[in-house]
Amino acid sequence: MRRRRPPSNGSRHPNLTPMIDVVMCLIVFYLLVGQLASDQRSDLTLPRSATGDERLDAQAAFVNVRLDGDSLVVDVDGTLVALSRLGPTVRAASAVHLRADASLPYERLAPVLGELRNAGVRSVRVATEQSSMPFGGGT
Amino acid sequence: MRRTRDPRHIYGPNLAPMVDVVLVILIFFMASIVFVGPEWFLPAAIPADHAAETAEVDDPYALPDPTLSIRISMNQNIPVVSGLGAGIVQLDAFEAHAAKQIQGIDPQAINIRLSAQDGVTWQHVVTAQDVLTRLGVRNIALDAP
Numbered sequence: 001m002r003r004r005r006p007p008s009n010g011s012r013h014p015n016l017t018p019m020i021d022v023v024m025c026l027i028v029f030y031l032l033v034g035q036l037a038s039d040q041r042s043d044l045t046l047p048r049s050a051t052g053d054e055r056l057d058a059q060a061a062f063v064n065v066r067l068d069g070d071s072l073v074v075d076v077d078g079t080l081v082a083l084s085r086l087g088p089t090v091r092a093a094s095a096v097h098l099r100a101d102a103s104l105p106y107e108r109l110a111p112v113l114g115e116l117r118n119a120g121v122r123s124v125r126v127a128t129e130q131s132s133m134p135f136g137g138g139t
Numbered sequence: 140m141r142r143t144r145d146p147r148h149i150y151g152p153n154l155a156p157m158v159d160v161v162l163v164i165l166i167f168f169m170a171s172i173v174f175v176g177p178e179w180f181l182p183a184a185i186p187a188d189h190a191a192e193t194a195e196v197d198d199p200y201a202l203p204d205p206t207l208s209i210r211i212s213m214n215q216n217i218p219v220v221s222g223l224g225a226g227i228v229q230l231d232a233f234e235a236h237a238a239k240q241i242q243g244i245d246p247q248a249i250n251i252r253l254s255a256q257d258g259v260t261w262q263h264v265v266t267a268q269d270v271l272t273r274l275g276v277r278n279i280a281l282d283a284p
Binding site for chain 2: 016019020023024026027030031046047048049050051052053054055097098100101102103104105106107109110111113114116117121122123124125126127128129130
């Protein structure tokens with residue numbers, strides 16, 4: 001049986017409207033995902049490691065630590081917190097993901113770990129950037 | 140020469156440039172998500188405060204802490220590691236040294252407590268942790284004051 005051609009609206013071009021709809025939806029999706037990701041992941045240069053696992057706990061708190069000039073900046077999921085308020089802020093989280101700048105001196109990070117410990121946090125998941133090179137691509 | 144319009148067709152706006160731009164934006168976002176992605180995690184414990192524990196548990200028969208303490212320090216701007224076996228080794232040579240020291244021991248039975256002196260960066264500590272994790276050590280703690 002010969003297929004009848006759909007009634008033409010007069011245009012010989014393919015109908016691009018569905019494609020544009022889908023593409024717009026994808027763009028909105030990526031914008032939202034990118035925004036959510038950037039909320040949790042401050043602009044940090046993470047240390048590199050050749051091992052690790054990619055499991056993400058949805059209920060985890062992301063603690064981002066970096067130096068701004070000489071002052072230590074700590075934020076939890078994108079919200080700045082004073083070091084003394086870090087414990088109460090992360091207490092309800094099921095896990096703590098620690099994201100600290102690779103160049104941060106350890107003596108500046110240690111008080112953050114101390115605050116977490118005082119809040120009852122017994123373990124953290126250290127965020128690193130994947131590196132296939134041994135020793136994290138240089139020390 | 141002027142083009143004549145075909146009266147049988149409706150000529151809407153040309154969507155091709157818009158589609159081009161939108162696809163480029165889409166590819167940009169997809170690529171940026173991929174670049175944000177390669178992040179993974181190393182588990183680390185935060186040990187309890189020894190001073191507080193000692194104050195609470197006053198047991199004269201308590202066994203010594205089986206945890207090995209590994210200290211990272213800077214020696215003439217070169218990160219060095221001490222505490223696992225005799226001597227001090229550069230961080231770059233730590234993996235071979237540690238593998239030799241823990242040979243014959245179940246790495247999962249080893250507890251390591253990492254500490255660092257002033258000047259040591261977070262990258263150095265993570266590198267040491269990474270080396271130990273590669274050797275199969277799972278119980279690694281980060282020293283906190």
